[in-house]
Amino acid sequence: MLREFDGRTFRETFTRAGFDDYPEATQAVRDILAEVNQRGDEAVLEYTRKFDGVELETLLVSEEEFAAAEEAVDPEVRQSLVEAAENIRDFHRRQVQNSWLEHQADGVALGQRVTAVEKAGAYVPGGGAAYPSSVLMTVIPARVAGVEKVVLVTPPQAGGEINPYTLVAAKIAGADAVYKCGGAQAVAALAYGTETVPKVDKIVGPGNLYVTLAKREVSGMVGIDMLAGPSEVLVVADASARADFVAADLLSQAEHDVMAASYCVTTSARLALDLQKELKRQCAQLERCDVARESLQQQGALVIVDSLDEALEIVNELAPEHLELQLSEPWEALGKVKNAGAVFVGPYTPEPVGDYWAGPNHVLPTAGAGRFSSVLSVDDFVKKTSVIYYSPQALLKSAQKIEGLARVEGLTAHGQAVKIRREYLEEKGSGN
Amino acid sequence: MLREFDGRTFRETFTRAGFDDYPEATQAVRDILAEVNQRGDEAVLEYTRKFDGVELETLLVSEEEFAAAEEAVDPEVRQSLVEAAENIRDFHRRQVQNSWLEHQADGVALGQRVTAVEKAGAYVPGGGAAYPSSVLMTVIPARVAGVEKVVLVTPPQAGGEINPYTLVAAKIAGADAVYKCGGAQAVAALAYGTETVPKVDKIVGPGNLYVTLAKREVSGMVGIDMLAGPSEVLVVADASARADFVAADLLSQAEHDVMAASYCVTTSARLALDLQKELKRQCAQLERCDVARESLQQQGALVIVDSLDEALEIVNELAPEHLELQLSEPWEALGKVKNAGAVFVGPYTPEPVGDYWAGPNHVLPTAGAGRFSSVLSVDDFVKKTSVIYYSPQALLKSAQKIEGLARVEGLTAHGQAVKIRREYLEEKGSGN
Numbered sequence: 001m002l003r004e005f006d007g008r009t010f011r012e013t014f015t016r017a018g019f020d021d022y023p024e025a026t027q028a029v030r031d032i033l034a035e036v037n038q039r040g041d042e043a044v045l046e047y048t049r050k051f052d053g054v055e056l057e058t059l060l061v062s063e064e065e066f067a068a069a070e071e072a073v074d075p076e077v078r079q080s081l082v083e084a085a086e087n088i089r090d091f092h093r094r095q096v097q098n099s100w101l102e103h104q105a106d107g108v109a110l111g112q113r114v115t116a117v118e119k120a121g122a123y124v125p126g127g128g129a130a131y132p133s134s135v136l137m138t139v140i141p142a143r144v145a146g147v148e149k150v151v152l153v154t155p156p157q158a159g160g161e162i163n164p165y166t167l168v169a170a171k172i173a174g175a176d177a178v179y180k181c182g183g184a185q186a187v188a189a190l191a192y193g194t195e196t197v198p199k200v201d202k203i204v205g206p207g208n209l210y211v212t213l214a215k216r217e218v219s220g221m222v223g224i225d226m227l228a229g230p231s232e233v234l235v236v237a238d239a240s241a242r243a244d245f246v247a248a249d250l251l252s253q254a255e256h257d258v259m260a261a262s263y264c265v266t267t268s269a270r271l272a273l274d275l276q277k278e279l280k281r282q283c284a285q286l287e288r289c290d291v292a293r294e295s296l297q298q299q300g301a302l303v304i305v306d307s308l309d310e311a312l313e314i315v316n317e318l319a320p321e322h323l324e325l326q327l328s329e330p331w332e333a334l335g336k337v338k339n340a341g342a343v344f345v346g347p348y349t350p351e352p353v354g355d356y357w358a359g360p361n362h363v364l365p366t367a368g369a370g371r372f373s374s375v376l377s378v379d380d381f382v383k384k385t386s387v388i389y390y391s392p393q394a395l396l397k398s399a400q401k402i403e404g405l406a407r408v409e410g411l412t413a414h415g416q417a418v419k420i421r422r423e424y425l426e427e428k429g430s431g432n
Numbered sequence: 433m434l435r436e437f438d439g440r441t442f443r444e445t446f447t448r449a450g451f452d453d454y455p456e457a458t459q460a461v462r463d464i465l466a467e468v469n470q471r472g473d474e475a476v477l478e479y480t481r482k483f484d485g486v487e488l489e490t491l492l493v494s495e496e497e498f499a500a501a502e503e504a505v506d507p508e509v510r511q512s513l514v515e516a517a518e519n520i521r522d523f524h525r526r527q528v529q530n531s532w533l534e535h536q537a538d539g540v541a542l543g544q545r546v547t548a549v550e551k552a553g554a555y556v557p558g559g560g561a562a563y564p565s566s567v568l569m570t571v572i573p574a575r576v577a578g579v580e581k582v583v584l585v586t587p588p589q590a591g592g593e594i595n596p597y598t599l600v601a602a603k604i605a606g607a608d609a610v611y612k613c614g615g616a617q618a619v620a621a622l623a624y625g626t627e628t629v630p631k632v633d634k635i636v637g638p639g640n641l642y643v644t645l646a647k648r649e650v651s652g653m654v655g656i657d658m659l660a661g662p663s664e665v666l667v668v669a670d671a672s673a674r675a676d677f678v679a680a681d682l683l684s685q686a687e688h689d690v691m692a693a694s695y696c697v698t699t700s701a702r703l704a705l706d707l708q709k710e711l712k713r714q715c716a717q718l719e720r721c722d723v724a725r726e727s728l729q730q731q732g733a734l735v736i737v738d739s740l741d742e743a744l745e746i747v748n749e750l751a752p753e754h755l756e757l758q759l760s761e762p763w764e765a766l767g768k769v770k771n772a773g774a775v776f777v778g779p780y781t782p783e784p785v786g787d788y789w790a791g792p793n794h795v796l797p798t799a800g801a802g803r804f805s806s807v808l809s810v811d812d813f814v815k816k817t818s819v820i821y822y823s824p825q826a827l828l829k830s831a832q833k834i835e836g837l838a839r840v841e842g843l844t845a846h847g848q849a850v851k852i853r854r855e856y857l858e859e860k861g862s863g864n
Contacts, residue, residue: 094532110792113766143844165840248853339550386773395785405509417680
């Protein structure tokens with residue numbers, strides 16, 4: 001089912017779609033942003049009617065709806081969400097960074113303050129599907145970071161309601177409010193604010209192409225986490241790997257959507273052979289078989305390489321969102337991994353362990369962004385501010401050097417701001 | 433010289449230009465990006481001829497040019513650059529974060545790897561002016577982070593050469609190469625790579641509107657630090673502040689360019705009165721007096737407020753790039769500051785101390801971005817990757833809960849990836 005390559009041909013043929021490849025979608029998104037910016041709720045409700053086919057009275061999910069959701073969900077699954085939330089909270093608490101300030105003996109104090117953004121908005125896909133796990137993964141890090149107001153936007157189902165698991169997860173994660181809107185109009189509502197939806201400082205969470213393009217457009221005016229493309233997994237496997245495990249993992253990626261990319265890079269021709277058979281066998285048993293098959297055939301690749309080092313070079317070039325190391329010595333390979341969103345080590349750590357359960361975030365950089373950006377974390381919800389203090393003596397000691405540096409940059413007023421203090425202190429004699 | 437407001441009217445009248453207010457410039461930038469992407473060096477050289485009025489043979493600065501620069505600079509100023517570099521290195525070393533991995537008793541190991549980006553490019557303004565301090569501020573954090581290749585782009589002077597202080601600073605900071613190009617074409621060269629300029633993973637550094645729009649366009653394909661607008665300072669001053677100090681600091685911001693914004697927010701009507709006089713007096717003595725005056729009159733503001741708390745509310749709404757606290761109790765006020773790029777504490781810490789000398793970075797979020805983004809730091813040159821390991825026993829323990837969560841999201845293959853391992857282990861009986 002997978003197209004087969006050797007390492008060289010795969011690296012030559014491999015290309016990624018850039019966001020500039022979608023001019024029409026980008027223009028459509030710009031129009032939506034402008035409308036919502038001007039007309040607020042009215043525009044959001046119109047687009048919800050148009051794109052989600054739902055006529056809403058209000059965007060805000062009511063307490064009655066939350067209560068009904070609690071009734072509707074399977075208690076066992078709810079308990080699993082509670083445990084997953086605890087794992088996610090535990091892991092993200094380890095990411096909290098402290099402010100620091102150091103008073104030096106020379107009268108200088110330098111430091112770095114870490115403060116949370118005031119308001120954050122999480123986008124969670126919805127409509128047909130339900131992603132309570134994404135609710136936990138986006139809201140909990142914001143809460144751990146200390147964000148004052150954390151809201152959720154997610155598109156409504158055909159009947160105008162939100163999936164009960166999504167609402168229950170929102171309560172478990174501690175979201176302050178959930179709004180029934182999706183697509184570019186939801187991003188616009190969070191970026192500009194409407195009568196109902198608060199203007200936030202940071203927008204996070206994965207979405208479809210329109211959501212991603214909208215985040216890109218508002219980025220800079222408001223903070224965004226990353227530009228998420230279709231999901232990817234790359235499994236590096238050697239002769240020790242089980243074909244049935246690898247096949248199951250590739251399929252779990254491929255079922256997301258036809259654009260999802262599933263790669264296996266292996267040093268074992270034998271495994272490659274068995275893998276193709278296993279993919280056929282297991283795919284036939286899947287509910288979303290057609291999606292998975294098309295995804296594998298169109299986007300997937302089976303790459304047979306000469307060495308593990310070659311495999312890891314490919315990994316670092318692709319910077320896969322998800323990387324599985326199904327190897328006899330996975331920890332040694334990990335040391336050579338430079339670019340990846342999340343790494344799943346060993347045969348008993350399939351990607352869903354991270355998607356749902358373990359605690360690390362499942363919102364990850366895609367389409368090669370792992371070369372320069374990070375998994376969603378508490379860092380996304382804080383900002384750092386430098387703190388500088390100079391005593392009169394400390395300023396006197398460095399004043400003329402600073403004045404000299406200002407001079408070569410031709411900024412006399414910069415020098416003057418230091419000089420006026422130096423001369424005042426020299427007169428006062430407090431420099432002695 | 434400054435327009436005067438009370439707190440309420442200032443907050444009402446204050447607005448910021450968004451990047452969408454520049455459609456022509458944005459289109460021009462898109463064209464430049466496309467040309468450089470297609471034609472590489474040839475296009476960059478053409479734009480350098482067109483915009484910088486310079487005919488270049490090659491973009492790369494030669495060793496001979498570096499040697500000549502060493503001859504040309506004032507040795508005392510060079511020594512000051514060396515000392516400033518040491519201060520910057522010391523401060524940024526405190527930002528280095530370690531990878532961590534924790535093996536738990538239950539057979540689970542979770543961690544976070546911190547790895548440097550492979551290649552980074554720093555943009556430093558040039559042409560008429562020279563900013564060796566910006567060279568230090570952009571290159572050193574990348575070096576401290578462990579970036580393998582760090583290059584610099586800066587527009588050439590009329591004669592085709594680069595200011596000697598810029599080149600000397602590049603050597604002191606440890607840049608691997610300097611390229612003679614600026615504007616959107618330089619950003620394009622770093623984003624796409626050319627025959628001469630390497631494609632980088634991260635582009636940092638301040639620039640003019642075209643540079644900023646270009647960074648915005650390539651963001652996502654390559655990492656960028658932030659979208660920098662005109663420089664800003666906000667001085668919060670009470671009756672204890674000296675008008676001559678405050679005036680000097682506002683002027684040091686205003687001399688940058690006519691778009692630079694200088695605000696003083698004070699609880700003292702007396703200070704406000706003296707400040708206007710001091711601004712007139714000191715401005716007359718400046719080389720860049722005309723720029724500073726126009727900047728103060730067009731962009732500046734003197735805001736008289738009833739209380740320090742009101743002043744700090746204004747600070748948090750504006751999120752100024754530079755915040756000076758010229759107060760009798762500046763440390764207490766600092767505790768109420770939520771949004772600012774860098775804070776300069778007390779009367780003897782004028783902004784130039786941070787611009788040139790103290791060690792914290794001078795590349796800071798502007799135009800309100802301090803609400804969600806941070807001062808440039810080592811963080812900008814690293815990315816974080818999650819690491820997840822589950823033992824067979826650990827997977828067995830959680831398998832059915834994970835399968836349940838996958839089920840409610842309608843992703844059967846996700847559940848299957850766990851189930852196939854659980855059933856294998858149950859058969860093998862290694863779960864007992």
